[in-house]
Amino acid sequence: MSRLTNDIDNISNTLNTSTTQVISSIITILGTVIMMLYLNPFLTFVNMLVIPTMMLITSKIAKRTRKYFLNQQESLGKLNGIIEECISGQKLVKVFTREEKQIEEFNNSNDDLKKIGIKALILSGFIPPLINLLNNINFAFIAGIGGWLAVKEIITIGVIASFINYSKQFTRPINELANQFNMLQTAIAGAERVFEIMDEKPEKEDEEDAIKLSKISGKVDFENVDFSYDEKTPVLKNVNLHINPGETIALVGPTGAGKTTIINLLTRFYDIQKGSIKIDGVDIKKINRKSLRSSLGIVLQDAYLFSETVRENIRYGRLDATDEEVERAAKLANAHKFIQRLPQGYDTILSEDASNLSQGQKQLLTIARAILANPSILILDEATSSVDTRTEMHIQEAMLNLMKGRTSFVIAHRLSTIRDASQIVVINDGQIIEKGSHDELLKQKGFYYNLYMTQFRKRTI
Numbered sequence: 001m002s003r004l005t006n007d008i009d010n011i012s013n014t015l016n017t018s019t020t021q022v023i024s025s026i027i028t029i030l031g032t033v034i035m036m037l038y039l040n041p042f043l044t045f046v047n048m049l050v051i052p053t054m055m056l057i058t059s060k061i062a063k064r065t066r067k068y069f070l071n072q073q074e075s076l077g078k079l080n081g082i083i084e085e086c087i088s089g090q091k092l093v094k095v096f097t098r099e100e101k102q103i104e105e106f107n108n109s110n111d112d113l114k115k116i117g118i119k120a121l122i123l124s125g126f127i128p129p130l131i132n133l134l135n136n137i138n139f140a141f142i143a144g145i146g147g148w149l150a151v152k153e154i155i156t157i158g159v160i161a162s163f164i165n166y167s168k169q170f171t172r173p174i175n176e177l178a179n180q181f182n183m184l185q186t187a188i189a190g191a192e193r194v195f196e197i198m199d200e201k202p203e204k205e206d207e208e209d210a211i212k213l214s215k216i217s218g219k220v221d222f223e224n225v226d227f228s229y230d231e232k233t234p235v236l237k238n239v240n241l242h243i244n245p246g247e248t249i250a251l252v253g254p255t256g257a258g259k260t261t262i263i264n265l266l267t268r269f270y271d272i273q274k275g276s277i278k279i280d281g282v283d284i285k286k287i288n289r290k291s292l293r294s295s296l297g298i299v300l301q302d303a304y305l306f307s308e309t310v311r312e313n314i315r316y317g318r319l320d321a322t323d324e325e326v327e328r329a330a331k332l333a334n335a336h337k338f339i340q341r342l343p344q345g346y347d348t349i350l351s352e353d354a355s356n357l358s359q360g361q362k363q364l365l366t367i368a369r370a371i372l373a374n375p376s377i378l379i380l381d382e383a384t385s386s387v388d389t390r391t392e393m394h395i396q397e398a399m400l401n402l403m404k405g406r407t408s409f410v411i412a413h414r415l416s417t418i419r420d421a422s423q424i425v426v427i428n429d430g431q432i433i434e435k436g437s438h439d440e441l442l443k444q445k446g447f448y449y450n451l452y453m454t455q456f457r458k459r460t461i
């Protein structure tokens with residue numbers, strides 16, 4: 001964020017103010033050099049001796065200050081990060097009474113920034129006075145040598161007088177350029193950081209012969225899929241799944257087993273290392289990403305809403321939906337009632353992070369959004385984990401209608417919600433350990449049976 005705001009701001013400020021000045025300085029320098037050459041080439045040569053010295057000194061200093069300015073931008077970024085975290089994690093800071101610790105952290109980071117800033121400024125502050133000094137030396141040289149030439153009657157006093165004037169004209173823009181140096185330094189440091197982002201590899205392009213899916217039936221096959229996020233620790237091992245169109249498949253398993261990972265692969269947020277994933281018999285690597293994703297409707301584990309009206313948040317699922325369609329989706333998701341109770345109903349603007357809604361309400365809105373998208377494959381990752389059991393039942397009834405004719409992936413820790421799934425897949429440690437319908441799995445008396453019994457017993461006690 002800091003790179004996209006502070007650094008870009010710096011670059012744009014520098015470009016705005018410095019560019020005109022740099023251009024006018026360069027033109028002035030060129031003009032005076034021509035005039036000086038016309039007056040006396042030898043004195044011009046003496047005058048020019050100063051330039052390489054100036055350049056040597058400024059580039060020596062600049063090399064060092066560049067590093068400091070880069071550090072300065074970095075620590076400014078870090079400081080912004082700390083502030084951002086403190087503000088968004090405000091409740092946590094309060095509840096764990098970590099105010100002092102947080103303030104200390106801020107102060108440390110702020111001190112770092114101050115120290116680096118001072119160093120950078122002091123070092124770069126040397127440049128203008130040094131240039132001034134060289135100017136004065138230059139001035140003395142011209143006066144001295146000019147005087148000697150005048151005594152020899154090679155030039156007149158008038159030439160010396162105008163030459164000295166030009167010489168001043170000459171160094172003033174150079175001085176200005178040197179003053180612009182500080183700004184240029186931060187801008188360059190900022191530009192480097194911005195370029196780092198621009199150089200990041202974007203998501204791989206679709207292959208040229210990528211297939212565009214139009215209407216898919218929703219057959220999904222995972223064949224011997226191996227996957228690891230970091231190419232070292234395997235997360236999924238030899239996963240085989242075959243889902244027929246219109247089936248509801250439930251993924252259950254302990255935390256960290258790899259359920260969300262399976263969804264991440266289906267949406268091609270990541271590419272698999274071994275095996276294949278096919279939709280309607282076509283390898284998803286050969287499918288155009290946009291058409292693949294637009295045939296999926298997803299309710300992610302972490303509900304995310306934009307600071308927009310409730311209506312627009314639901315409409316995000318399908319931008320050309322009418323208001324009636326939005327409301328119908330909200331009704332199906334059981335969100336209509338609570339939305340009506342909001343101060344401005346569907347036109348209530350959600351605050352940042354949707355903090356003016358309860359967690360369950362957020363989930364209902366994200367479900368409505370996925371319903372509106374009317375996808376061929378519906379994915380619900382812990383979509384109802386924060387709503388009460390009665391609301392969950394209502395949603396499920398509505399979902400049953402919705403899921404008809406489309407393939408659905410449901411991930412849920414509450415097993416009561418997935419009892420009716422056509423296929424329940426139990427994943428543990430990245431491997432499928434059991435597969436079958438609810439009744440079949442209960443009969444097996446394996447992992448699922450135990451899981452179900454623990455939940456069931458808890459509820460009856």
Ligand SMILES: Nc1ncnc2c1ncn2[C@@H]1O[C@H](COP(=O)(O)OP(=O)(O)OP(=O)(O)O)[C@@H](O)[C@H]1O
Nearest residue numbers: 229230235253254255256257258259260261262301
């Ligand atoms: N972006 C990521 N980078 C690296 N490792 C990851 C990433 N996301 C998940 N993992 C690892 O992959 C494993 C499986 O995670 P996954 O999110 O699929 O679990 P899950 O079954 O969805 O769990 P939960 O029920 O808690 O949602 C975990 O061990 C996790 O540490």
Ligand SMILES: [Mg+2]
Nearest residue numbers: 259260261301
């Ligand atoms: Mg998960």
